[in-house]
Amino acid sequence: DAANYVLMDSGHPMHTFDLSQIFGNEINVRYAKKGETFTTLDAEKRKLSDFHLLICDGEKPIALAGIMGGLNTQITERTTSVLIESAYFNPTIIRKGAKSLDLSTEASRRFERDTDIEGVIPAVDQLVQLILEVAGGIVSKGVVDEYPNQKKMKSILFSVEKCQNLLGIELSDKKVQKIFSSLNIEYTQKDGSIQCSIPTFRNDLDREVDLCEEIARVIGYDNIPATTQFSASYTSFVEDQYELDSLLRSQLCANGFHEHYSNSLQHENYTRHFSGGEAVQLKNPLSQDMQFVRNSILPGLLMAASYNEKRQEKSFNLFEIGAIHNQSTKSATGSNEKFHLGLLWYGDVTPHWRKYEERDAFRSKGEVAQILKSIGIGNIS
Numbered sequence: 001d002a003a004n005y006v007l008m009d010s011g012h013p014m015h016t017f018d019l020s021q022i023f024g025n026e027i028n029v030r031y032a033k034k035g036e037t038f039t040t041l042d043a044e045k046r047k048l049s050d051f052h053l054l055i056c057d058g059e060k061p062i063a064l065a066g067i068m069g070g071l072n073t074q075i076t077e078r079t080t081s082v083l084i085e086s087a088y089f090n091p092t093i094i095r096k097g098a099k100s101l102d103l104s105t106e107a108s109r110r111f112e113r114d115t116d117i118e119g120v121i122p123a124v125d126q127l128v129q130l131i132l133e134v135a136g137g138i139v140s141k142g143v144v145d146e147y148p149n150q151k152k153m154k155s156i157l158f159s160v161e162k163c164q165n166l167l168g169i170e171l172s173d174k175k176v177q178k179i180f181s182s183l184n185i186e187y188t189q190k191d192g193s194i195q196c197s198i199p200t201f202r203n204d205l206d207r208e209v210d211l212c213e214e215i216a217r218v219i220g221y222d223n224i225p226a227t228t229q230f231s232a233s234y235t236s237f238v239e240d241q242y243e244l245d246s247l248l249r250s251q252l253c254a255n256g257f258h259e260h261y262s263n264s265l266q267h268e269n270y271t272r273h274f275s276g277g278e279a280v281q282l283k284n285p286l287s288q289d290m291q292f293v294r295n296s297i298l299p300g301l302l303m304a305a306s307y308n309e310k311r312q313e314k315s316f317n318l319f320e321i322g323a324i325h326n327q328s329t330k331s332a333t334g335s336n337e338k339f340h341l342g343l344l345w346y347g348d349v350t351p352h353w354r355k356y357e358e359r360d361a362f363r364s365k366g367e368v369a370q371i372l373k374s375i376g377i378g379n380i381s
Helices: 002-010 093-102 106-111 117-135 159-166 171-180 206-218 242-253 296-310 360-373
Strands: 014-016 028-031 037-039 046-047 054-055 061-064 081-087 155-158 186-190 194-198 313-328 335-347
Touching: 002 014, 002 106, 002 117, 002 159, 014 061, 014 117, 046 194, 054 093, 081 117, 093 106, 155 206, 159 171, 159 206, 171 186, 171 194, 242 335, 242 360, 296 313, 296 335, 335 360
Parallel strands: none
Antiparallel strands: 014 081, 028 054, 037 046, 054 061, 155 194, 186 194, 313 335
16 A cells, blocks of 8 residues: 555555565566466466566566566565565566556556656655554665666757747747756756756656747747748648548538548457458557557448447448558568548438439449549549
8 A cells, every 4th residue: 555655646656575475585587488477466367478577586476577566475464574666667668568468557557658767766765664654664774776777867959049930939048947947957058059958757858849848838838929920931832642532521421421430450350351461460559459550441441330230320321531551571661551442331222202222232333433523533444
């Protein structure tokens, strides 16, 4: 409970072990072996891959690093000696491990978004103090701190002139410096610009434009005046590559179609139903249901039809314009992107006071031909 309190208060995940269950008086950190199993605190036996990070004692794993502790070292009512762990992990490793197991925890959600590496020791001190106040006990002297690769503080060169051009407002150096001081950003003057040292707890600040956004946020977006004038070179205007898409949308909507937007990330099973080439698999998927980029526009339309059918919709037409991807050895990225138009007709023709012929393949063919002619494609065979 104390560790969870510190997590919510400081934002830094903590874990506590029953020291009596740790073998060998040592802690090791290693990657799991492919196929290795580990039982987490929720009593689930999980099969690991070689990219999962494990916290181990002298003979066994005791925690799935950055995600969840192990059942074999959990705190119980009999626990009298506690080992406290406070750590910093690579966000990519934690996110990849959590998503592959479909296991999202309070700890993993924070580690995968990056935590403050300088907050490791203060979090330990806060937790120890809280335990002493609530439960009592004796604290061992010293902290075992392994920090082999020092994380360098990020430095960004900031130009007040560029910031003024981006935000469209006048800014004095004094105003900018005051804002940086309020954000705990240290700065020095350098060749007419400002060299900024970013605090470790601001992992979201990487570029000069991020600092411009911080200044706009502090000033207040409502305090930045709107402008009704715009000046630019004619060369900045480019041909609209989506003009055909807009024209198709207008014509299809005029012919009784409703536009559908489906998720471009799909389960592996949906990539096998239609021949759109070998599907592209994500290295770091959000979940097992979103492991592959779609290789056909049709599964999304069919799922939409099923959804509407189950809600007693008797007749509707759907269309979708979107990108599909498939693997390609000729591409530098290993994948190929194409834009497809998908059409779907469902049910009978909508009842009308006029008499319409029954819907069949020939009627659908006629609608497609009419739509193509309306956008200038007349020679159809």
